[in-house]
Amino acid sequence: MGISVKHISKSYDKVRALDDISFEVKPGELFGLIGPDGAGKTTLFRILTTLLIADKGEATVAGYDVVNDYKAIRNLVGYMPGRFSLYQDLTVEENLNFFATIFGTTIEENYDLIKDIYVQIEPFKNRRAGKLSGGMKQKLALSCALIHKPKVLFLDEPTTGVDPVSRKEFWEILKRLQQKDITILVSTPYMDEAALCDRIALMTGGQILQLSAPEAIIASFPKKIFKVRTAETYRLIQDLKVFTQTHSAYPFGEYMHFTSMESDFKAEDLIRYLKGKKHKNIEVLETEPTIEDSFMELSK
Amino acid sequence: MKRFIGFIKKEFYHIFRDKRSLFILFGMPIVQVMLFGFAITNEINNVDIAILDHSKDANTKQIIDKISASKYFSIKDFLDNERDIETAFKKGEIKAVLNFEKDFSKKLMTENQATVQILTDATDPNTANTISNYTSSILSSYQELLNKDISIPYQIGVQTRMFYNPELKSVFMFVPGVMTIILMLVSAMMTSISITREKELGTMEILLVSPLKPFQVIVGKVVPYILLSVINAIVIILLSIFVFSMPVEGNLFLLGAETILFIMNALSLGILISTVSASQQTAMMVSLMGLMLPVILLSGFIFPISSMPFPLQVISNIIPARWFIIILKGIMLKGVGLVYLWKETLILVGMTLFFIALSVKKYKIRLE
Amino acid sequence: MKNGNIIHVKNLTKTFGDFTAVDNISFQVGKGEVFGFLGANGAGKTTAMKMLIGISKPSSGEAQVAGFDVKSQAEKVKRSIGYMSQRFSLYNDLTIRENITFFGGIYGLKKSDIKTKSQNLIDELDLHDEADKLVGSLPLGWKQKVAFSVSLLHDPQIIFLDEPTGGVDPITRRKFWEMIYREAHKGKTIFVTTHYMDEAEYCDRVSIMVAGKIEALDTPKNLKEKYKVESMNQVFLKLARNIE
Structure with missing residues (x-):
């Protein structure tokens, strides 16, 4: 019931959306495709949900070939496209009913699977879908994608544009679904969501930069990272850029993340340099890398 | 079958909840008939x-x-x-x-x-x-x-003589044309828009990734509009009979059957348009430019075909509305039956089959 | 705030019927500050921002932006601010140069000014090869840089940014923040509305709106210390939970 992707490539006109992508998703896994807009995530989703045909390579979903067995796949996957794709002029209940009937089932029949989610939107069941908040829309869309008990769930950027509270709830829901033996492939541009997946593929420009468990990706970060802060952020950026020891220096919220070309670099070295540049309130601390640090290091 | 009924139910929700399309569906026929009947006539008064x-x-x-x-x-x-x-x-x-x-x-x-x-x-x-x-x-x-x-019957030499409808009513000439336009508009434009709307909203993506077969989606989209178009046709005929005292000389069943044939023709054109346009806007432009204008200008509704330049006369042959207007006038005004109209009917049947075949061929089971 | 405040908001309220979208908010933004204006969808931040940029009239309360009253001097407010949104900023079917000329024209810049300014902008962003290409064909990150520069064309004192970096790759996003810091360093005030909490981390101070009210206003550092959490995301979660 997993997913297998072998050497998939796809181009639109001159743009190479996917460039020789290969990976496996194990049955029951929560697998994340992490990358910014234009990384090729949506194209990959459409190939796997049988909506597009790849130029090269092959892929199977739950053992079925995405080109030849497209009918079988359409019966057993749930798909939530990137933008909100429900009928805005239908109520919550009508939407759900509609998707249940086209899959030849009823809400009652599969209620146990969607119960968790549906109780949260049930108070609004007579409201038109177009009038729901972002978080509610996304829960309704997920309910609709689950209504026929799919074996594999494809979620294309389900949390984009959704507030932090709803995002958190959504991920909690995914974790629970995973326990019901549903394989989940989810994409997101938010690096901080990577940690919630079993394994992730960091994607950019149609290629996979790295594929592993999130902790493993962080552990494989090749350098020591220092977070740096002084009283003047803008001058700090400029000064770190011209520092001869600098390997990378990126703004990271209220700090800068700094890595050096020397492996035995110490915080004191940097403090000394910044003092020389007349910075005040200097703060330099070694810190743990994040997925975002890995992503930037890999795509550098 | 349950899937199918569910789909049609959904279509009706869309139609009844969209005030604008409701107006086009039901307001338009009445407004058009009244407009053509009362304002835009060739009649003169005082x-x-x-x-x-x-x-x-x-x-x-x-x-x-x-x-x-x-x-x-x-x-x-x-x-x-x-x-x-x-x-x-x-x-x-x-x-x-x-x-x-x-x-x-x-x-x-x-x-x-x-x-x-x-x-x-x-x-x-x-x-x-x-x-x-x-x-x-x-x-x-x-x-x-x-x-x-005059007791001795001899002729007075005044040559001027013409034939028109005895009461000089131009509205009789317009009703078949207006009916044709409205059926074209409702059937072709509304279906093409409702299909492309699903593409635009992204719901088509979900429908494709579902066990629904393409023809189920299409037929589900079309059935509500067949019903609505038939209602429209009835409204127009009733209006012309009771408001403009127009006679319907021929067989009502034949009139109904021919009307449904034309509705199917227009619907298949609508589906065809939706397969080639990606957005509602395109579908609407194509419908207006590609269907409405020819219906108004080249069908013989307003401008007699015989007085068109030869190339336009040839083009007018491929416009379904031309044949439907002949059929309508034949049944409503002349009271003739299929014996006289079989040729036009056959042409419409042929066109409909052709458009359906083409749409089925063009309909995509995937996104591109 | 050593240079004084440039945005004064006092008891600002906006109601629609019996729904209060913005409920009696007050705050100040200092000159040269990068100010984050956060909140979930529907918390009222867009309504509040619309009042500040002079396109929506407050129901009650007052606000001064760049020294002008948003109620009575809306036109002057609009002239002293720049605006950039992620959703709409540039015309995709015009080239970079045409976009610059168009927006320059909107703000009433002289033809000669537009010419020199657009050349400066193109030099600065190193877009010589792309200047005459359609904006639609550019990568998202580049579009955003151009859009930001365009919002600066008429030399506004305050720049309003609406979710400027959502969906952008991490490196481009940081380059964008470098541009923001540069402008702040030059003395421009940056007002960022967003519901992406990681964008909040970059601001000097942030305010968090929940259900029409400002529930927190401080530096990210102080907020995180106050709520004893690691990130602004968690600050937001705690705040939203408390309200519910």
Whole structure:
């Protein structure tokens, strides 16, 4: 019931959306495709949900070939496209009913699977879908994608544009679904969501930069990272850029993340340099890398 | 089957919840029929005319009385000589002048031949044409009256004679055209828009990744519009019968069957349009430019096909509306049956099958 | 705030019927500050921002932006601010140069000014090869840089940014923040509305709106210390939970 992707490539006109992508998703896994807009995530989703045909390579979903067995796949996957794709002029209940009937089932029949989610939107069941908040829309869309008990769930950027509270709830829901033996492939541009997946593929420009468990990706970060802060952020950026020891220096919220070309670099070295540049309130601390640090290091 | 009914139910929700399309669906037919029936007609009413009577005898007086008695004309002025004619026209108060020649009665009695000159203001050619037709008609009926009174039956040599619908009602000519336009609009444009809307909203993506078969999606989209179009056709026919007292001479079942045939034709065109357009806007433009304009301009609805340049006459053959209007006029006005209309019917059937085959071929089971 | 405040908001309220979208908010933004204006969808931040940029009239309360009253001097407010949104900023079917000329024209810049300014902008962003290409064909990150520069064309004192970096790759996003810091360093005030909490981390101070009210206003550092959490995301979660 997993997913297998072998050497998939796809181009639109001159743009190479996917460039020789290969990976496996194990049955029951929560697998994340992490990358910014234009990384090729949506194209990959459409190939796997049988909506597009790849130029090269092959892929199977739950053992079925995405080109030849497209009918079988359409019966057993749930798909939530990137933008909100429900009928805005239908109520919550009508939407759900509609998707249940086209899959030849009823809400009652599969209620146990969607119960968790549906109780949260049930108070609004007579409201038109177009009038729901972002978080509610996304829960309704997920309910609709689950209504026929799919074996594999494809979620294309389900949390984009959704507030932090709803995002958190959504991920909690995914974790629970995973326990019901549903394989989940989810994409997101938010690096901080990577940690919630079993394994992730960091994607950019149609290629996979790295594929592993999130902790493993962080552990494989090749350098020591220092977070740096002084009283003047803008001058700090400029000064770190011209520092001869600098390997990378990126703004990271209220700090800068700094890595050096020397492996035995110490915080004191940097403090000394910044003092020389007349910075005040200097703060330099070694810190743990994040997925975002890995992503930037890999795509550098 | 349950899937299918669920789908159709959903379509009706869409239709009844969208105020704009509801208006197009039900307001449009009524507005259009009324517009064409009352405002845009070739009829004339109480047109101001002037008389220049050189004889002032019994016959001219009778003719003038007859004209002023008709509701089409009102006599505004009596002129004294030819010079006044131009002045009267220039003032713009009158649309026509009737000029009776000298010794009208005497000439009519002795030579069996007298002349009335009809001068019209041709800056508005349509009205001018109608005025001269109407006057000639009044004159010729007066002639028949004269003939009856004369004991020795001899002919009066007035040639002007025309055939039109006896009550001079142009609305009878317009109803088949309006019905054709509305069925085209509702069936083709609304279906193509409703299918492309799913593409635009992204819901088509979900429908594709579901066990629904493409033809189920299409037929599900089409069925509600067949129903609505039939209701529209009935509304139009009822309006024309009860508001404009239009006769329906032929068989009602045949009329119904031909109408459904044309609706299917328009729907298949709508599906075809939706397979080639990616957005609602494109679908609407294609429907308007590709369907509505030809229906209005090339179907013979407003401009007679026989007076079109040859290339346009050839093009008009591929426009389904042309054939449907012939069928409608045949059944409603002439009261003829399939014996006379089989050729047109066959052409429509052929076109419908062709469009359906093409749409099925063009319909994509994937996104590109 | 050493240079004084440039945005004063006092008891600002906006109601729609009996729904209060913005409920009696007050705050100040200092000159040269990068100010984050956060809140979930529907918390009222867009309504509040619309009042500040002079396109929506407050129901009650007052606000001064760049020294002008948003109620009575809306036109002057609009002239002293720049605006950039992620959703709409540039015309995709015009080239970079045409976009610059168009927006320059909107703000009433002289033809000669537009010419020199667009050349400066193109030099600065190193877009010589792309200047005459359609904006639609550019990568998202580049579009955003151009859009930001365009919002600076008429030399506004305050720049309003609406979710400027959502969905952008991490490196481009940081380059964008470098541009923002540069402008702040030059003395421009940056007002960022967003519901992406990681964008909040970059601001000097942030305010968090929940259900029409400002529930927190401080530096990210102080807020995180106050709520004893690691990130602004968690600050937001705690705040939103408390309200519910």
